[in-house]
Amino acid sequence: MARGSVVTVPTIDPVAYLRGIPPFHALPAALFDEAARHLEVGVFPAGTQLGKVGGEPLEHLYVIRKGAVHIGRDGRTLQVLEEGEAFGFTSLITDQATLDVFVDEDLLAYRIPGEDFKKLLGDASFASHFAEQLSERLKASLELSPVDTFQPDLAMPVGQLLRGPPAWVEPGATVAEAATLMSAAGISSVLVRTEPPGIVTDRDFRNRVLAGGLGSDVPVTRVFSRPLRTVAAETPIYQVWSELLDARVHHLPVTRDGAIIGVLTSTDVLRSTAQGPVAVLRSVERLASRASLGGYSRRVTEMVAALLAGGLDPMPIAGLVARLNDALLRRLLHWAVEDLGAPPAPYAWIVFGSEGRMEQTLLTDQDNALVYADEGGAHRAWFQALADKVNGDLETAGFPRCPGGYMARSWHGTLGEWTQRFQGWTDVPTPQALLVASIFFDYRKVGGDLDLQVLEEVIAAAAHKPVFLRLLAKDAMAFRPPPLLLMRLRGASSTIDLKANGISPVVSLARRFALEAGSQARGTVGRLEAARRAGLLDEDALVTMTEAYRFLLGLRLRLQLHMTAAGKPVTNKVSLASLNAIERSRVKDSFRAIREWQDQAASQFHVDF
Numbered sequence: 001m002a003r004g005s006v007v008t009v010p011t012i013d014p015v016a017y018l019r020g021i022p023p024f025h026a027l028p029a030a031l032f033d034e035a036a037r038h039l040e041v042g043v044f045p046a047g048t049q050l051g052k053v054g055g056e057p058l059e060h061l062y063v064i065r066k067g068a069v070h071i072g073r074d075g076r077t078l079q080v081l082e083e084g085e086a087f088g089f090t091s092l093i094t095d096q097a098t099l100d101v102f103v104d105e106d107l108l109a110y111r112i113p114g115e116d117f118k119k120l121l122g123d124a125s126f127a128s129h130f131a132e133q134l135s136e137r138l139k140a141s142l143e144l145s146p147v148d149t150f151q152p153d154l155a156m157p158v159g160q161l162l163r164g165p166p167a168w169v170e171p172g173a174t175v176a177e178a179a180t181l182m183s184a185a186g187i188s189s190v191l192v193r194t195e196p197p198g199i200v201t202d203r204d205f206r207n208r209v210l211a212g213g214l215g216s217d218v219p220v221t222r223v224f225s226r227p228l229r230t231v232a233a234e235t236p237i238y239q240v241w242s243e244l245l246d247a248r249v250h251h252l253p254v255t256r257d258g259a260i261i262g263v264l265t266s267t268d269v270l271r272s273t274a275q276g277p278v279a280v281l282r283s284v285e286r287l288a289s290r291a292s293l294g295g296y297s298r299r300v301t302e303m304v305a306a307l308l309a310g311g312l313d314p315m316p317i318a319g320l321v322a323r324l325n326d327a328l329l330r331r332l333l334h335w336a337v338e339d340l341g342a343p344p345a346p347y348a349w350i351v352f353g354s355e356g357r358m359e360q361t362l363l364t365d366q367d368n369a370l371v372y373a374d375e376g377g378a379h380r381a382w383f384q385a386l387a388d389k390v391n392g393d394l395e396t397a398g399f400p401r402c403p404g405g406y407m408a409r410s411w412h413g414t415l416g417e418w419t420q421r422f423q424g425w426t427d428v429p430t431p432q433a434l435l436v437a438s439i440f441f442d443y444r445k446v447g448g449d450l451d452l453q454v455l456e457e458v459i460a461a462a463a464h465k466p467v468f469l470r471l472l473a474k475d476a477m478a479f480r481p482p483p484l485l486l487m488r489l490r491g492a493s494s495t496i497d498l499k500a501n502g503i504s505p506v507v508s509l510a511r512r513f514a515l516e517a518g519s520q521a522r523g524t525v526g527r528l529e530a531a532r533r534a535g536l537l538d539e540d541a542l543v544t545m546t547e548a549y550r551f552l553l554g555l556r557l558r559l560q561l562h563m564t565a566a567g568k569p570v571t572n573k574v575s576l577a578s579l580n581a582i583e584r585s586r587v588k589d590s591f592r593a594i595r596e597w598q599d600q601a602a603s604q605f606h607v608d609f
Contacts, residue, residue: 014039014110018063021084023129031123035116044107046288047295051101057091058101060111067107068282072100072302080104080279082267089130092117102295105286158240159233159254161269162262166191166253169220175200175209176216189251189263190220191228197260198226201251230255231264238312238320240269241277245323277303277320284327290335290393296328297363297398304361305561314361314554315525322358325351326446328397329390333447336389345376347383349390349408349447356442357507357522361557362570365402366394367439370412373450377414387412406439415454422458429468434475437468441511444522456520463518472515473605476508477598481591496587498559499572502552505594506545509601513537524549536604545597548590555583 015036018024024032042062044050051058053073063086071079071087078099081087091097092114112120121127167190169178178190178200192198200220208214208223229247231240233256243252250266266282280299287293300321307317333349353367354360370387387408395401405411413421425437441459445452462468481501496502510527519530525546531537560570576584602608 014041014065017065018110021063023126026125027120027123031120035112035120038113038116040111040113042107042109042111044103044109045291046103046106046286047292048103048107049101050103051088051091051097051099053097053100055097057095057097058088059091059114060088061086061092061114061117062088062109062111065108065110067103067109068105068286069101069103069107070279072102073098080282086130089117093121093130104283106288156237157234158231158237158264158269159256159261161237161264162233162254163268164262166260166263168193169200171219171221173220174217175205175214175220175223178220179205179216187263188265191253191260191263192220192224192226194221194224194226196227197253198224199228199251199253199263200224203250228253228260230260232256233261237269238307238316240264241320242316242323244269245277245281245320245327248327277324279303280324281327284324284331287331290396293393293397300324300363300398301561301564304557305565308554308557308561313550314557315359315550317557318354318359318361318553321361322355325355325360325363329394329446332390332393332397333386335393336386339389340382340385343372343376343386344379344382345373346450347372347376347386347448348445348450348452350443350445350452352406352439352442352444356444357524358444359507359524359553361553362560362564363398364400366391366399366407367402368394368408368411369406369440369443370408371415371418371448371450371452371455372412374414374416377417380412383412384409415450415452419454419458422455426458426462426465426468429471431475434471438472438475438508438511441515442522459515460518460520462515469512469516470605470607473509473512473601474607476512477505477602477607479504479508480598481505481594483595494577495573495575497573498552498556502587502590502594503549503556503572505598506549506552509598510545512601512605541597541600544593548593551586551590555587 018036018039019032040060042060044067046067050062050069064081064083066083068080068082069087071081087101090099121130167181167185167187169181169190169192171192171194173192181190182188182202189199189201192200198221200223204223204225209216209218212223214223229243229249230253231243233254235243240252244250244266252264253260254262254264280296280303283299284296303324304317304321307320308314329349329351337343348371349368350356350371351368354364355367368391370383372383376383391401391407391409401407422437422440425433425440429437443455479500482496507524510524510531513531513536514521514527517527517530517534517536519527519534521527521530528537528542528545532539532542555574556572559574563570576587579587
C-alpha cells in the first residue's frame with residue numbers, strides 16, 4: 001500500500017457519487033442516466049445566501065458533496081444539511097421561495113436542473129422520498145415564534161443517540177488496519193484496547209499521519225489519544241454540549257456501569273438538535289474567512305431562543321454561549337497571528353464583565369484586554385495590531401464596541417504593568433479605582449499561553465485590605481431595587497431596569513463577598529456559594545439570592561428575545577404592565593429580597609449608603 005494512502009479521500013466521479021446515495025440509487029437506469037447527462041457542479045463560498053423567503057425559487061436540486069448549509073425561516077434554523085443531503089426540492093415542488101438557504105461551510109454541490117428533477121418525480125419511490133421531507137419541512141416552517149415552537153428534549157439521555165456498539169482494535173494494529181475497519185463500518189473513530197483505553201479518529205489520520213508524513217504501517221498507538229474523556233449514558237444532552245465545548249473534541253465514548261457502550265460524535269449531537277451549540281461550534285470551527293463573521297450573532301440568538309424554549313435554565317445557556325464565544329475568539333486570534341506573524345512574546349487575551357463571569361446570553365458590548373510578557377514591551381506595535389484586528393473582527397461578528405472603551409485596543413500592556421495596575425487599585429481605592437477594579441476583577445483568560453497567576457495573587461491579597469473591601473462594599477450598593485411602595489402599574493415607577501435594579505446589585509455584592517472569602521470563582525452563583533462556605537453568608541441567603549438572580553436573568557433574556565424578534569432595540573428596561581401577574585409578583589419578591597440582603601450586608605460591612 002502506498003505511503004499514507006489509507007487516509008487519502010478518494011476522488012469520486014459526480015455521477016457515480018450521486019448513483020450511490022438514496023434515493024438516486026433505486027432509480028431505473030434509463031431515468032437516472034438521462035438526468036445525469038445534465039448534472040452540474042457548483043462551488044459556493046461560506047456566507048453565500050442561495051435562497052431567500054419571497055425571492056426567486058431555486059431552479060436546481062442541490063446534492064451536497066462537501067460543506068454545509070442551513071435552511072431557515074424568520075431567523076429560525078430548521079435544518080443543518082451536510083454531505084449526501086439535498087435541498088432545493090421545496091422550491092421545485094411548490095414553485096415558491098419559502099425558505100432561506102445559507103452556506104455555512106464552503107460548499108461543493110452537484111446540481112440537477114429543475115426540469116430533470118420533475119421527470120425523476122415520475123418514479124414513485126423517488127417522489128415518496130422527497131414528499132416526506134417536504135411535508136416535514138413545511139410543517140417546521142410555519143410562521144410561529146421560535147420561542148414558542150422549538151421544543152427539543154434537552155434532558156434526553158445521550159445513550160439514546162448512539163447508533164451502535166463501539167469498534168475496537170488491538171494495540172498492535174496499524175493505521176491501515178484501523179482505517180480499513182473505519183471505512184468498512186462507516187464510522188469516524190475506533191477504540192484501542194490499551195490500559196487505559198485510547199481512541200484514534202479520522203482527524204488523527206489527517207493531522208498526525210498525513211500531516212506528519214507517517215506511513216500506513218505505523219501502529220495506531222503512535223497517533224492515538226488517551227486517557228479517554230467519557231460521558232455516562234444517562235447524561236442529558238445539554239450537559240454533553242458543555243463537555244464537547246470544554247474538551248474541544250468531536251468524539252466522546254459513552255459508558256454504562258463503567259463499560260464503554262458506544263462513541264458519540266459531534267455530528268450525532270448536531271443532528272439531534274440543529275439549533276444547539278454544537279451546530280454553532282461547527283460553523284465557528286469551519287469559518288473560511290472574515291467574510292463569514294456577519295452571521296454569528298444571528299446564529300447565537302437562534303440557539304439561545306431554542307434552548308430557552310426547550311426549558312433550559314438561563315445559567316447553563318449563558319455558559320454555553322461563553323464557550324462558543326471563546327471558540328470564536330480563538331479563531332480570530334489564529335487569523336490575526338496568520339496575518340501578523342508569530343507573537344514576539346507570550347500573551348493572554350482576557351475578557352471580563354458578563355463574558356468573564358460566563359453569564360452573557362445575547363451578544364453585548366465588548367469587554368476585553370490584552371496582557372503580554374514583559375519582554376513584549378519592546379514590541380508594542382505588534383500587540384496593538386493584534387488588538388485592533390481582533391476587536392474589529394469581534395465587531396463584525398456582532399459584538400458592539402464598548403462605550404466606555406474597555407477594549408484591548410486601549411487596554412493592553414506587559415504583565416508587570418498589569419500587576420502594578422491591579423495593586424494600585426487595591427492600595428489606593430479611589431472612586432475610579434473601585435470602578436475599574438470591579439470590572440477587571442471579573443477577568444477570565446480565553447486565549448494565549450501567558451500565565452496570569454501573579455494577577456490572581458494580587459486579587460487574593462485584596463482580602464487583607466480592609467479599606468478597599470469596605471469601600472468596595474459601599475460601591476456595590478450604589479444600585480438598589482426601588483422601594484416596593486413605588487412600584488405601580490402606572491406612573492413614573494411603572495418601568496424598571498432589570499439590570500440596574502436587580503442583576504447588578506447581586507453581581508456586585510457577590511464579587512465583594514468572594515474577595516473576602518479568598519475565592520477565585522468568577523460566576524455570581526459560584527461566588528455566593530464560596531461566601532457560604534466561608535461563613536460569610538447563611539444558607540437561606542444563598543438560596544434566596546441564587547433563585548432571585550436566576551429568575552431575573554431568565555426574565556430579562558425572554559423579554560430581550562421578544563424585542564429582537566419584533567425588531568426593537570434591546571434594553572434592560574421593562575414596563576410592569578407588560579408582565580403577567582405571576583411575573584410582577586416574582587419581580588417584587590426578588591427586589592424585596594435583594595434590598596434586605598443589601599441592608600444586612602451594609603451592617604455586616606459597617607458601611608452607610
